[in-house]
Amino acid sequence: MYRLLRQIAKTGIVSEAPPTPDAALRLIDQQLGEVILRHFGRALAIRHVDAGSCNGCDLEIHSMNGPYYNLERLGIKFVASPRHADMLLVTGPVARNMELALKRTYDATPDPKLVVAIGDCGCTGGIFGESYASCGRVSNVIPVDVAVPGCPPTPSALMQGILTAISSSERNRG
Amino acid sequence: MTEPALSTQPVAGAMPAFRASVSAAQLRDVCEKTRAQGARLVALWGSDETTRGAGYALQLALALPSGLLWLTLPLAREHPRYPGVADIYPCANRMQRAAYDMFGIHAQDSSDRRKWVRHRAWPGGVFPLRKDFAIGASFPPSEDRYTFVKVEGEGVHEIPVGPVHAGTIEPGHFRFSIVGEKILRLEQRLCYKHKGIEKLFETMTLADGARLAARVSGDSTVAYSWAYAMAVEGASATEPPVRALGLRAIMLELERIANHLGDLGYLGNDVALAFGFFQFWRLKEDLLRLQGELFGHRYLMDQVVPGGVARDLTREQAGRLIARLEQIRAEVMELRAIYDDHAGAQDRFILTGQVLPELAEKMGLVGFAGRASGIKHDLRLDYPMAPYQQLGVRMVTHTRGDVAARVSVRFDEMFESMRLVQALAEQLAPGPIRVPVAPCAPGKCGVGWVEGWRGEVLIALDVADGDRIHRAHAHDPSWQNWPVLERAVLGNIVPDFPLINKSFNLSYSGQDL
Numbered sequence: 001m002y003r004l005l006r007q008i009a010k011t012g013i014v015s016e017a018p019p020t021p022d023a024a025l026r027l028i029d030q031q032l033g034e035v036i037l038r039h040f041g042r043a044l045a046i047r048h049v050d051a052g053s054c055n056g057c058d059l060e061i062h063s064m065n066g067p068y069y070n071l072e073r074l075g076i077k078f079v080a081s082p083r084h085a086d087m088l089l090v091t092g093p094v095a096r097n098m099e100l101a102l103k104r105t106y107d108a109t110p111d112p113k114l115v116v117a118i119g120d121c122g123c124t125g126g127i128f129g130e131s132y133a134s135c136g137r138v139s140n141v142i143p144v145d146v147a148v149p150g151c152p153p154t155p156s157a158l159m160q161g162i163l164t165a166i167s168s169s170e171r172n173r174g
Numbered sequence: 175m176t177e178p179a180l181s182t183q184p185v186a187g188a189m190p191a192f193r194a195s196v197s198a199a200q201l202r203d204v205c206e207k208t209r210a211q212g213a214r215l216v217a218l219w220g221s222d223e224t225t226r227g228a229g230y231a232l233q234l235a236l237a238l239p240s241g242l243l244w245l246t247l248p249l250a251r252e253h254p255r256y257p258g259v260a261d262i263y264p265c266a267n268r269m270q271r272a273a274y275d276m277f278g279i280h281a282q283d284s285s286d287r288r289k290w291v292r293h294r295a296w297p298g299g300v301f302p303l304r305k306d307f308a309i310g311a312s313f314p315p316s317e318d319r320y321t322f323v324k325v326e327g328e329g330v331h332e333i334p335v336g337p338v339h340a341g342t343i344e345p346g347h348f349r350f351s352i353v354g355e356k357i358l359r360l361e362q363r364l365c366y367k368h369k370g371i372e373k374l375f376e377t378m379t380l381a382d383g384a385r386l387a388a389r390v391s392g393d394s395t396v397a398y399s400w401a402y403a404m405a406v407e408g409a410s411a412t413e414p415p416v417r418a419l420g421l422r423a424i425m426l427e428l429e430r431i432a433n434h435l436g437d438l439g440y441l442g443n444d445v446a447l448a449f450g451f452f453q454f455w456r457l458k459e460d461l462l463r464l465q466g467e468l469f470g471h472r473y474l475m476d477q478v479v480p481g482g483v484a485r486d487l488t489r490e491q492a493g494r495l496i497a498r499l500e501q502i503r504a505e506v507m508e509l510r511a512i513y514d515d516h517a518g519a520q521d522r523f524i525l526t527g528q529v530l531p532e533l534a535e536k537m538g539l540v541g542f543a544g545r546a547s548g549i550k551h552d553l554r555l556d557y558p559m560a561p562y563q564q565l566g567v568r569m570v571t572h573t574r575g576d577v578a579a580r581v582s583v584r585f586d587e588m589f590e591s592m593r594l595v596q597a598l599a600e601q602l603a604p605g606p607i608r609v610p611v612a613p614c615a616p617g618k619c620g621v622g623w624v625e626g627w628r629g630e631v632l633i634a635l636d637v638a639d640g641d642r643i644h645r646a647h648a649h650d651p652s653w654q655n656w657p658v659l660e661r662a663v664l665g666n667i668v669p670d671f672p673l674i675n676k677s678f679n680l681s682y683s684g685q686d687l
Binding site (some may be wrong): 003004007008011014048049050051052053054055056057058059060061062063065066067068078080081082092093095096097098099100101105126127128130131132133134151152154 | 293294295296302307308309310311312313315337338340341342343344345365366367368369370371373374385386389390391392393395436449451452453455456458459462472473475508509511512515516681682683686
C-alpha cells in the first residue's frame with residue numbers, strides 16, 4: 001500500500017486544459033435550447049457505439065478517458081446503456097451487419113439526444129466507403145450533429161467534438 | 175520433421191515459404207501427417223480462379239519447422255467442395271464456414287454448417303468474393319437466423335450480450351449459458367464489423383493496398399503493414415533496405431509495448447484497481463505522444479510501406495526514444511511490483527480463465543496468449559530474419575495459462591521489446607530507408623508473416639495484371655484464439671468474463687474483415 005500511495009503522490013495531477021468548441025465541426029445547427037445545454041454541459045452521459053471501425057478511433061476514446069485528457073472531470077462520462085445516454089459517439093463506417101444494431105441503439109437513446117460521428121470513416125466512410133458490406137458514413141444511417149475527422153482523430157480533437165456538440169450554435173459563432 | 179511427399183516451390187520473400195498443389199484425396203492425409211508432427215494451421219481461405227480459366231480453390235497455410243507451407247486445392251466451377259479438416263485442425267471450423275459464405279466452397283462432412291460472415295447484408299446463395307459479384311451490390315436486408323447451442327437443465331438460463339457492448343469495445347455477440355453465476359457455456363457470434371476488406375483489396379493496385387492493410391486492425395497497424403509490404407516485396411522481388419528493416423522492427427516492438435501498456439492498465443481497472451488504469455495510460459500516452467512527434471502518427475499508421483518505411487529517425491530522435499523507454503521501463507517495474515503485491519488483484523488474476531497447455535495445443539492457441547499456456551512459438555525466433563536474427567530475441571513463456579500468466583508474459587514481453595528497441599535504435603544501419611517497388615508479373619505470389627503483439631499476422635497475396643491485386647487474404651491470430659476464449663471461461667463466474675476477455679484482448683475487426 002505504501003508503494004501505491006507513493007506512486008500516486010509522485011505522479012501528481014497530470015490533466016491538461018480541455019480544448020474549446022469549434023463550430024466548423026457542426027453538420028447541423030444546434031437544436032437544443034440553452035436550458036437543456038446548461039444541464040447537458042455539466043452532466044453528459046455518452047454511449048459509445050463501434051459500428052465497424054478498425055479499432056483505431058476506439059483506442060483514442062480510451063486515451064480520452066486517461067489521465068492527461070480526463071474527460072470525466074468535465075462532468076462527461078461513458079455509460080453502459082443507450083437508455084442512460086444523452087449522446088452517442090459513433091466510430092467506423094457503418095458495417096451493414098451493424099446497421100440494425102446502430103438504429104436500435106439510436107432509438108433506445110432518450111430524447112433530446114446528440115450524435116457525434118468519429119473519424120474519417122464516421123465522417124465520409126473513409127477508405128471503406130460504401131459497398132455490399134458497408135453503409136459508409138454514420139449520417140447515412142442516423143442523424144449526426146457533429147463530425148470529427150482524423151484517422152484516428154487525436155483525443156483532443158475528440159474532446160473538442162464532444163464539447164462542440166454541447167455548446168450552443170450562438171456561442172460557437174461568437 | 176519430414177515434409178509430406180509433395181512437390182513444393184519456394185515462394186520468394188523474407189520468410190521461408192513453399193507452395194504446393196494438393197488433390198482432394200491428398201488434403202486430409204497431408205493435414206493428418208503435419209498435425210501428427212506438430213504443425214499448426216495458420217490460415218484457411220478460398221479463392222476464385224474463374225477469371226484465369228479455372229474454377230475455385232481452397233488455400234491453406236501450415237506452419238512447419240522449415241517455414242510456411244501454402245497448399246492449394248483446385249476446386250470445380252460447379253458444386254465446389256472439399257473434404258473438411260476441422261476435425262484435424264479445430265481452428266479450421268470458422269475459417270471453413272467463412273470460406274463458404276464468401277465463395278460458396280463447401281467443406282464436406284462438416285458437422286457445423288452454420289453461416290459465419292453472412293448476417294443480413296446479402297442473401298444465402300450469393301458469394302461476395304466471387305469475381306462475378308460487384309462490390310457495390312446491395313440487397314434488401316435478408317432474414318438473419320442463427321442457432322446457438324442450447325444448454326438445458328434446472329436453473330440454466332441464457333445471457334445474451336452485444337453486439338453493442340457496455341464499454342468502449344468492438345461489437346460482437348456473446349451468448350452465455352449460466353447457472354447461478356457460473357458459466358456453463360459461451361458461444362460467440364462475430365463478423366458484425368465485416369466491411370468488405372478483402373473485396374476492396376481486389377479493386378486496388380499493390381501500392382494502394384498498403385493503406386487498407388494498415389486499417390485491417392488498428393491496434394496492429396504496424397504488423398499488418400509490415401506483412402503486406404513483405405508480401406508485395408516478395409512477389410515483386412524488391413529488397414527493402416537494411417535501415418528500413420531496423421526501423422520496421424522498432425515500430426513493431428513499439429506497437430507491442432503500447433498495446434501491453436494499455437491492456438495492463440485495463441486489467442487493473444477490471445479488478446477495481448483504477449490506479450492501474452491511470453498509471454499505465456499515462457505511460458502509454460507518453461509513448462504515443464513521442465511516436466506522434468517522431469513518426470508523424472501516434473499509432474504509426476502508414477509508416478511501413480512496400481519498399482521500406484515512410485520516414486527516417488535521426489540519431490538525436492533515436493536518443494530521445496531510448497531515453498523515454500528507459501523512463502517508462504523504470505516506472506513499469508515499480509507498477510509491476512505494486513500489481514504483484516496487491517492481494518485483491520492477484521486473487522482475481524490467479525487461476526482465472528485458465529487454458530492449460532494441452533488445450534492450447536489442441537485448439538492452436540497462438541501469440542502471447544499461447545506462450546502463457548506453454549506454446550513455445552514466436553516467429554521472431556522460429557524463422558529468424560533481419561533484423562531479429564542479430565538480436566537474440568528472448569522468448570517469454572509460462573505454463574499456468576491463467577489471467578495471471580498472461581499478465582506476467584505481457585510484462586516480460588514488454589521489457590524484452592524495450593530492450594530490442596534500444597538495441598535497434600543504437601545500431602541503425604546507414605543508408606536509404608525506401609526503394610522503389612519493382613513491377614510485378616501477374617500470377618506472382620507473396621507471403622507476409624509477422625509476429626504482431628497479439629500473435630502471427632499473415633498476408634497471402636496473389637497478383638493480377640497491371641500491379642493489381644487478384645486476391646489478398648489477411649489473417650488475424652484472433653481467428654485461432656476466439657474459440658479458445660469460449661473454453662477459457664468455462665466454470666468461471668460471469669463477472670470475471672471482462673477480465674478474462676481483456677487478458678486476451680482479441681481483435682474483432684481483424685477477424686471480421
